[in-house]
Amino acid sequence: MQKFDNLGVEIAFTTLGNPVNPAILLIHGFGSTHANNWVEPGWADFLVEAGFFVVMFDNRGHGQSYKLYQADDYDVDKMAQDASRLMEYLDIGQFDVLGYSMGARISAFLALQIPTKVRRLILGGLGDNIITGTPEVEEIAAGLLAENLSDVSDKIGRMFRIFAEHTGADRKALAACIMSPRRVMTKAEVLQIKQPCLVAIGSVDDVAGDGNALANMMHDGEFLEIPKRDHMRATGDKVFKLGVAKFLA
Structure with a gap:
């Protein structure tokens, strides 16, 4: 992978x-990496075949990017700036954005930061929790920091602990990330997102919140339900891919 420096990160x-x-920028979810979220499920090849130049990166604290251990280092505006400055570094003017879960949250704030550069927006695995807040952050952090998986009883905490172990993530960095100041987006800010936006969520996702509610709240939003998929299994689903292809056509 190539690397660039954003203010020391x-x-x-x-x-x-x-x-x-x-160009399309892909922003992965919490505990994941560009490879886990976009390469292994086939997204990168799918979008290249659809005629896009694909840009992917590992969020700070994830994958091959720099690890930080203070919650304030994972402020959503800082994470969105990592994305915007990457596109500046690559000298890309306008681009579409596809984000999943935490990556969708970053994508929404990115659209507010640089509205003239983000053409279209796809928010996967994130509904109205962007307004109400992410539940169980303390349970997720506790699950990540527990000495053993057997010590983790909370369902969501176990899910993210298992995923972090699967990806070989730095669990201390992830715990700092999940405990970052969880600035929610106000309804007024949601309405400021003028770009066409697709909200895509699995029908049995119990993490994302209400996707239809978020889409209806937006200036130009539409909702895609991914049948019989939870938060983890919706990522590479065929219905999701075909819905994105139709949206971007």
């Missing part, structure tokens, strides 16, 4: 496809 990134094609 080294961000690892990679690109795929022809740089003359329209």
Whole structure:
């Protein structure tokens, strides 16, 4: 992977496809990496075949990017700035954005930060929790920091602990990330997102919140339900991919 420095934080990134094609930035979810979220489920190849220049990176604290251990280092505006400055570094003017879960939250704030650069927005695995807040952050952090998985009884805490172990993540960095100041987006801010936006959530996702409610709240939003998929299994689903392809056509 290539790397660039954003105010002392080294961000690892990679690109795929022809740089003359329209660009799309992919922002992965909490505890994941660009490879887990976008390469392994087939998203990167799918979007290249659809005619896009794909830009992917590991969020700070994740994958091959720099690890930080203070909650304030994971403020959503700082994480969105990592994304915007990466696109500046690559000299990409306008681009679409696809984010999943935490990556969708970052994507929404990115659209507010640089509205003239973000063309279209896809929020996967995130509904109205962007307004109401993410539940069980303390349970997730406790699950990540527990000495053993057997010590974790909370359902959501266990889910993220298992995922972190699967990806080989730095669990202390992830705990700092999940305990960051959880600034929610106000309804007024949601209405400031003028770009066309697709909200896509699994029908049995118990983490994301209400996707239809968020889409209806937006200036130009639409909702895609991914049948029989929970928060983890919706990521690479065919219905999700085809819905995104239709939205971006």
